[in-house]
Amino acid sequence: MLMTVPERRAVPQEPSYKLIHRWQRHLANERLEERVYRSLADRKTGQEREILLGLADAEHRHQQHWITLLGPHAERRRLPDLGTLILSVLGRMFGSVFVLALAQQSETSSPYDSDWYATDAMAADEKIHAEVVRALAARSRAKLSGNFRAAVFGANDGLVSNLALVLGVGAAGVSTGTILLTGISGLLAGALSMGAGEYVSVRSQRELLEASTPDPESRTAIAALDIDANELALVFRARGMDTDEAEAAAAEAIRTASHPGGRHGLHVPAEGEHEELGTGLGAASSSFCFFASGAVIPILPYMFGMSGYPAIILAAVLVGLALLFTGGVVGVLSGRAPLPRALRQLAIGYGAAAVTFALGLLFGTAIG
Template identity: 60%
Template sequence: MSVPAQPTSRDRRRWAQYLVDERAEAQVYRDLAARRDGEEREILVALADAEGRHEAHWLRLLGGEPARLPRPDPRTVLLGWMAKRFGSIFVLALAQNAEGRSPYETEPFATPTMAADEKIHHEVVRGLAARGRRRLSGTFRAAVFGANDGLVSNLALIMGIGATGAAPQFVLFSGIAGLLAGALSMGAGEFVSVRSQRELLDATEPNDYADEALPDLDLDANELALVYRTRGMPLPEALERARRVVSAAQDGSPLTRGSLDAPADHEVVGGAWSAAVSSFLFFASGAIIPVLPWMFGLSGLAAVITALVLVGIALMATGAMVGLLSGGPPLRRALRQLLIGYGAAAVTYGLGWVFGVSLG
């Protein structure tokens, strides 16, 4: 990349913008680090220090601190505000997107090292965001998707019933019935799913059924190694483990109890009842929104438009959250969620209108 011999005033304004943006990004990482501890804190502090080195580069080119500086990028300002108050996975997801927009690859006055740094920063922040996503409980994920299911299904139901020309009271009762039916179905399905998963996992857990036979096994030719091989252990390691366990058993070591392996921790699956209640409430929280206009006495076109607006806002909010959690563009995900929800409502509205005309 060739560097212009003489920088212009436009170049200097651009450097000043880079300077304030680097400072703002470094502060975001410091604010996030203040809300973390251990290794994550160290990583975030190191990122802030790296942004500080980039800041020093632009200061050198500018010949010192300019008398007037531009405002930081509004997206970086928003990140800083969120980092101070929340310090959540959403901030890291937004920071990941910000690092992916670095202009240094095409900036003639940025060094190749700076451009490479920004690419690495993107991957580092992606890794931190991935840690946060993995720590998110299934309950939070179920909240987003359960509420979205309630929004779309009940909006579609109400639009279809409303298009037939049914009375407002009938639309209201249909919406409430749809809410209860859907929420109960979600809760029952989640209960069965989690209970079945726990039962399957329990059936795969090692136990001490054969522990009492360990002292009688042949130390050199025992079949305990086969047990470990069924669990994915390589042959040499399985043989060594089997010899160690049998030897300890024959010596009367406490290792004999449960020595075929400790039961796995499957608590990450969660409880069946808590999953069922959570799914019920999450679905209901979304499904109640399309019904609100009719609950407050609206009817006809006014109720339909109000329901569409309320559901549209909620759909965009859940879509944006899904985008943030997945590391994708929040606005694109929000618009996709909106189109899907409105598309389903449009189909059922059209069907309801057809049935209403044919019945009329």
């Protein structure tokens, strides 16, 4: 079903205070968004810089619309929306990946579709901006998809697994020393297991990709191929081309093989082309460190001498805050609202911990 843009209203001669306030807020948002895009552009080069400057210019055009509507009221400065302010602050603190992820969410949820006084062109611009920012954000996410994935999942696993372990043995009524020893053992065992698993996983993925990469030595044979019995075409057919396309590609490869620096069609990825996976050691060390950093949080109360239910409650609160943070970060980087992802992460973590806590209570009662 096609979406319809609401009919735009004529501007009243004497706009109400509420309407003026709304227009001023729109203007403040556009001004801050322009500054954010120009700030990002200052850190980039080439095509990406030009794209960001183009977005900034579009936001500047939108400002002129609200300035015209406001007239003398445009001089009054308002604070932007909270989401736009957060976008700006995180951009200065953490760099482009957070800004682009938040900008994607901001552009997607633009109010101009339902605002009677925004133009149709402005509403359309925001939709296109969302797709531009989505594409730019995808580049930044790809750079984080290896080691960052290991770090986030390592931290979450450490938080949930060690909280569940500590609550389980704590509910069984064992001594504080035993709980602390159990928590430290769980931290080391889990961190080592995560590190080893990530190393094997990343190395295996890289080896599978390398196994599918054309052999560089095969290119040396191209110039000597028998043109009348050209088996190079079979290579291109094996890669999915039809017969005519394969024959044409093979003929072009043979023609250029004699030219220095010519491309032969047998593409061999340059070093670093598969770096979006991360390195095995990088993923392993990230996973180990972040699992350990997450797993140490549930045992902090016991490390400082607390015991009993106060220690259990404090451990659960600390882990809950950490789960909200990691869930929110994942939400931001995925270009979606962070709060639902943070609450989902919290519910999953507390759910797992509640199960082991209940089992610990049952076990403690049974042996008591």
